[in-house]
Amino acid sequence: xxxxxxxxxxxxxxxxxxxxxxxxxxxxxxxxxxxxxxxxxxxxxxxxxxxxxxxxxxxxxxxxxxxxxxxxxxxxxxxxxxxxxxxxxxxxxxxxxxxxxxxxxxxxxxxxxxxxxxxxxxxxxxxxxxxxxxxxxxxxxxxxxxxxxxxxxxxxxxxxxxxxxxxxxxxxxxxxxxxxxxxxxxxxxxxxxxxxxxxxxxxxxxxxxxxxxxxxxxxxxxxxxxxxxxxxxxxxxxxxxxxxxxxxxxxxxxxxxxxxxxxxxxxxxxxxxxxxxxxxxxxxxxxxxxxxxxxxxxxxxxxxxxxxxxxxxxxxxxxxxxxxxxxxxxxxxxxxxxxxxxxxxxxxxxxxxxxxxxxxxxxxxxxxxxxxxxxxxxxxxxxxxxxxxxxxxxxxxxxxxxxxxxxxxxxxxxxxxxxxxxxxxxxxxxxxxxxxxxxxxxxxxxxxxxxxxxxxxxxxxxxxxxxxxxxxxxxxxxxxxxxxxxx
Amino acid sequence: xxxxxxxxxxxxxxxxxxxxxxxxxxxxxxxxxxxxxxxxxxxxxxxxxxxxxxxxxxxxxxxxxxxxxxxxxxxxxxxxxxxxxxxxxxxxxxxxxxxxxxxxxxxxxxxxxxxxxxxxxxxxxxxxxxxxxxxxxxxxxxxxxxx
Numbered sequence: 016x017x018x019x020x021x022x023x024x025x026x027x028x029x030x031x032x033x034x035x036x037x038x039x040x041x042x043x044x045x046x047x048x049x050x051x052x053x054x055x056x057x058x059x060x061x062x063x064x065x066x067x068x069x070x071x072x073x074x075x076x077x078x079x080x081x082x083x084x085x086x087x088x089x090x091x092x093x094x095x096x097x098x099x100x101x102x103x104x105x106x107x108x109x110x111x112x113x114x115x116x117x118x119x120x121x122x123x124x125x126x127x128x129x130x131x132x133x134x135x136x137x138x139x140x141x142x143x144x145x146x147x148x149x150x151x152x153x154x155x156x157x158x159x160x161x162x163x164x165x166x167x168x169x170x171x172x173x174x175x176x177x178x179x180x181x182x183x184x185x186x187x188x189x190x191x192x193x194x195x196x197x198x199x200x201x202x203x204x205x206x207x208x209x210x211x212x213x214x215x216x217x218x219x220x221x222x223x224x225x226x227x228x229x230x231x232x233x234x235x236x237x238x239x240x241x242x243x244x245x246x247x248x249x250x251x252x253x254x255x256x257x258x259x260x261x262x263x264x265x266x267x268x269x270x271x272x273x274x275x276x277x278x279x280x281x282x283x284x285x286x287x288x289x290x291x292x293x294x295x296x297x298x299x300x301x302x303x304x305x306x307x308x309x310x311x312x313x314x315x316x317x318x319x320x321x322x323x324x325x326x327x328x329x330x331x332x333x334x335x336x337x338x339x340x341x342x343x344x345x346x347x348x349x350x351x352x353x354x355x356x357x358x359x360x361x362x363x364x365x366x367x368x369x370x371x372x373x374x375x376x377x378x379x380x381x382x383x384x385x386x387x388x389x390x391x392x393x394x395x396x397x398x399x400x401x402x403x404x405x406x407x408x409x410x411x412x413x414x415x416x417x418x419x420x421x422x423x424x425x426x427x428x429x430x431x432x433x434x435x436x437x438x439x440x441x442x443x444x445x446x447x448x449x450x451x452x453x454x455x456x457x458x459x460x461x462x463x464x465x466x467x468x469x470x471x472x473x474x475x476x477x478x479x480x481x482x483x484x485x486x487x488x489x490x491x492x493x494x495x496x497x498x499x500x501x502x
Numbered sequence: 503x504x505x506x507x508x509x510x511x512x513x514x515x516x517x518x519x520x521x522x523x524x525x526x527x528x529x530x531x532x533x534x535x536x537x538x539x540x541x542x543x544x545x546x547x548x549x550x551x552x553x554x555x556x557x558x559x560x561x562x563x564x565x566x567x568x569x570x571x572x573x574x575x576x577x578x579x580x581x582x583x584x585x586x587x588x589x590x591x592x593x594x595x596x597x598x599x600x601x602x603x604x605x606x607x608x609x610x611x612x613x614x615x616x617x618x619x620x621x622x623x624x625x626x627x628x629x630x631x632x633x634x635x636x637x638x639x640x641x642x643x644x645x646x647x648x649x
Contacts, residue, residue, distance in 0.1 A: 297531045307524050314520025318512050386506060390513065424609050431595075499607065500598065 032124070035138055039145050040117055043154075046146075046406050050155045051109045053415045054422040055471070058158040059095075060464030063103065063471055066095025078193075080237040089193045090164040098157075103471065108157050116154060119167030120145050123367065126174045130212060135381060139374035143398060144367055148405030149270060152360040155415045162363040164194035169201055169364060176205060181223060188227065192234040197350050197364070199231035207343060211336070253353045263352045264345065267362065271344065271369045273309050273401060275302075276359045277412045301411070305404035312397040316376070319390060323379040337372060344368040373398070421462055425501050429472055432494075436473075439494035445483040455498050456483040561587040561620065568611075568633055568642055569594035576644035578631075584623045584648075591616040597633040601646065623648045 026033065055063065061084075068074040077092035085091075094111070101107040120141055127137035153159040168191035175184035191198035202224055209220055266279055281293035296302045327333050344365045345352075351361050373394075380391035410416070429436060436442070444456040459482065466480040481490065489495060562584050567574045568591070580586055590599045592611040599619060600607035608617040625648060632643035 294531055297527070306527070310523050311517070311520045314516045314523075315513065318509075318516045322509050322512065384506075386510065420609075427609070427612070499600070 032134065032138075035141075036117075036121065036124075039120065039141065043145065044113065046403060047113075047151070047154055047410075049410060049416060050113075051106055052419065053109070053155050053157070054105065054419040055103065055108075055157060056418045056422055056462050057156070057464055059156075060467035060471055062091045062095040062158060063099060064467050066092045066099055068096055080240060086196070086234075086238050087161055087194055089190060090161040090195075094160055094164075109154075112154055112157065112160050112163055115160070115163050115167050116150070119163065119170045122167070122170035122174045126170060126177055129174065129177045130208070133378070136374060136378040139377050139381075139395075140367075140371055142395070143373040143377075144370035146399065146402040146406075147366050147370065148273075148275075148402055148409050149359050149362045149366050151406055151409040152358075152413060153363055155410070155413060156360075159360050161195050162360050165191055165198055166363045166367075168194055169198060172201065173204070177208075181226075185226065185230065189230060189234075192230070196235065196238040197347060199235050200346055200349075202227040202231060203346055204343060207339060211339060254355065255353055259355070260352050263354075263357055264348075266357060267348050267352070267365070268344070268369075270359050271362050271366050273312070273405065275305070275405070275408060275412065279357075299408070299411075301404055301407045305401065305408050308397060308401040308404060312394070312401050315390065315393055315397060316373070319380055319394060320376050323376050326383075327379070336375070340368040340371050418462060421502060425463070426472075428496070428500060436494055437476075439492060440477070441479040441481060441490055441493040443481045443483065443489050443493040443495050445489070445495055445497055456485075459498050459501060460484075561585045563587045563589060565589040565591060566599065566644070567591050567593050568597045568599065571642060573599075573631075573633070573642045573644040576642075577647065578644065579647050579649065580623045582623055582626045582648055586621055586623055588619040588621075589616055590619055597642070599631060599633055601629065601631045 065084075066077075068077065074096070077088045077096070080086055094108075097111075098104070098108050123144065124137050124141045127140045128134060131137060153162040168187045172184045172187035172191055175181075175187060188198065188201055191201065205224060205227065209216060209224075266274075269278075270276060277296075281296070282289045297306075324330065324333055347365045347368075348361060351357075377391045377394050380387040380394070444459050466478075469476065469478045469480060481493070483498070562580060564578055564580075564586060566578070566588055578588075588599070588601075590608050590611060592613055592615060594613060597611055598608045601619065601621060604621050606619060606621060608619050611617050623646075627648060629646045629648070630643060631646055
């Protein structure tokens with residue numbers, strides 16, 4: 016009884032925080048409702064195949080570093096093992112993704128509140144971060160659960176560190192490392208916190224940081240060993256070309272500040288005019304409204320930023336904090352900057368730090384007199400509008416619904432031809448027209464994860480898969496599927 | 503000058519600067535985009551249904567029924583430049599319908615469901631349409647005659 020009373024008292028005390036999270040979670044579920052019906056595609060089929068275990072030894076083997084693909088056992092093998100257990104249930108997979116993200120948001124709030132001792136600032140931080148459109152990718156595509164795990168485990172590890180529960184922090188740090196190798200940069204975040212907020216470096220801190228760094232080093236070594244094959248692929252190869260590094264750095268920052276992911280296709284460089292096709296984008300009302308709300312948001316945010324800077328008595332501290340946040344943003348994005356493969360999904364953790372800049376400026380305005388408080392509400396309103404349209408346009412540009420339709424067409428095709436397909440050992444995908452790119456066999460190969468889809472669609476069968484763009488000759492006795500029949 | 507008033511002016515200047523940028527974009531769009539350009543493809547089922555209802559009103563509607571052996575009717579006559587909406591209904595089995603000349607087709611349609619295939623008959627002649635059920639069997643097929 017006493018415990019129940021305590022619980023109710025706790026709820027009463029935190030009712031605004033609970034209402035805030037109920038609003039954020041409800042909004043995200045409503046605006047991203049289509050995510051729950053997005054099918055498995057691309058890497059999913061590979062992970063569905065490797066995420067199988069018939070006994071404990073198989074399950075433990077998930078953690079083995081002796082693999083020829085990225086060492087990320089928690090969001091890949093283990094997550095897909097449970098998806099396989101539920102008979103590849105999409106609702107289960109997407110619900111786990113959303114719940115993990117929500118847990119991460121709660122710990123982000125807790126960490127922010129612990130550091131700032133300010134609920135309003137923490138609400139602003141979670142608000143700006145949680146509804147940022149960059150999260151569309153990792154919440155829609157099951158294979159990008161990697162990023163959500165990284166964010167959530169790091170949030171918990173950081174909060175546990177703040178609460179001085181070091182063993183728990185280490186445990187979640189290891190989980191984060193087993194989700195994505197860039198978690199190895201976490202000790203630098205702790206150093207930043209210690210130097211900037213605690214301003215004290217004693218023996219106990221040095222000991223803790225050494226432990227974190229040793230764990231990082233071990234996992235980096237395992238990762239380096241495990242990925243020696245993956246790094247051979249051109250798009251993942253590290254290329255120390257200053258032009259590539261600067262270009263990627265600029266685009267990642269622009270994306271995190273609200274520039275849509277497809278803009279690099281239309282604007283080759285920020286110093287040149289956009290291509291003619293850029294103007295066609297304005298035919299879509301959602302894109303148009305997004306770009307206009309983006310312009311108005313920054314028309315209010317830029318003077319807000321400078322006015323709060325001019326008005327503060329601690330200009331140096333203000334500047335160091337902003338530069339520090341940008342530094343950590345780049346720190347977490349740095350491992351992927353020297354590679355050709357540029358992808359918005361990698362902003363999951365770095366966007367925390369750009370959101371902190373928005374939250375910081377908005378909070379300073381909010382804590383001042385009437386007029387400034389009004390401006391802070393305008394900023395929140397404009398950001399909300401910008402993010403809503405941002406989520407809508409990225410849902411379209413990410414082609415998730417289109418891909419889902421293709422996979423469903425493929426399922427229907429297989430269902431309709433089940434008996435005949437069983438008679439053939441080879442499936443040959445032919446381009447509807449020679450040289451088809453979109454909608455051709457090349458696109459299908461990406462969509463179906465090369466030959467890995469067979470494990471899902473033809474379990475227990477040993478089918479050979481040939482794609483027309485790779486081999487012109489149709490082998491005798493092949494079941495021919497015209498790509499146009501699937502699209 | 504009062505500091506707050508100065509800041510208010512700054513905010514207003516930036517805000518109107520933003521509005522001016524929007525106006526200049528609007529102006530640029532009008533120059534860059536003649537009315538006939540294609541709309542950016544965005545798949546949304548509800549929008550698609552609304553769009554379908556609006557565009558089918560001025561189209562020639564023809565219903566085709568497909569079962570496992572044949573298409574009814576198997577000959578369709580239209581005039582050149584007709585805007586056609588083919589309502590493809592599957593009575594038996596799992597079929598799609600392909601119109602070779604335009605490289606367009608429906609999705610696979612289950613029994614008792616239908617889908618609309620739209621095209622503009624811009625070329626005159628006789629063209630084949632068929633179902634891709636399974637290429638090693640005889641497929642139901644038909645003829646489109648554009649006069």
